[in-house]
Amino acid sequence: MTTIIERLEAVRRHYNLSGRGLADRLGQRPSTVTNYLNGTQAPKLEFIENILRLFPEVSAEWLIRGQGSMLIVDQPDVAELKKQYETELLVKEGIIKELRSIILEKNQDKQSLDRQQLVG
Incomplete structure (x- = not known):
């Protein structure tokens, strides 16, 4: 099972963003995002919520708990x-x-x- 830090890093890589790019998109300070991504500081719930708002196709279940797939796939009828x-x-x-x-x-x-x- 992956850690939330690894899952945040996977999101960053998936969207081809640098740490600074992710910080800019989220309206966060680059140093804060860097601390979250390298595990120096635990990500706050507000940060996780912002990730999920910015990338609505990212599964909250996966990001928070590590269960399921990273991306929500629309199920066809x-x-x-x-x-x-x-x-x-x-x-x-x-x-x-x-x-x-x-x-x-x-x-x-x-x-x-x-x-x-x-x-x-």
């Missing part, structure tokens, strides 16, 4: 995804059946005129 994939699957199955039919007709020399023009 399962029903919507299912509907989307079922529709795509039906379309693809229809295309496959049509292509199969064209191939069989071509192989049997029983191809209709409109399909001959389509396939060549």
Whole structure:
């Protein structure tokens, strides 16, 4: 398990910020942020809250307790995804059946005129 100091450092690295850059973004003194990042001083709750406000995609559970993933991932609507994939699957199955039919007709020399023009 990582420490809160390591997790704060991971946030800083993830957003490609220097200690000073993070301090500027948070409106903190660089020396204060440096003390938090190197473990000289324990980060105050206000600092943690500011991190979570500045980076809303960072999981509070991860930052404070070290549990879960660093970033909150939006969970897609399962029903919507299912509907989307079922529709795509039906379309693809229809295309496959049509292509199969064209191939069989071509192989049997029983191809209709409109399909001959389509396939060549």
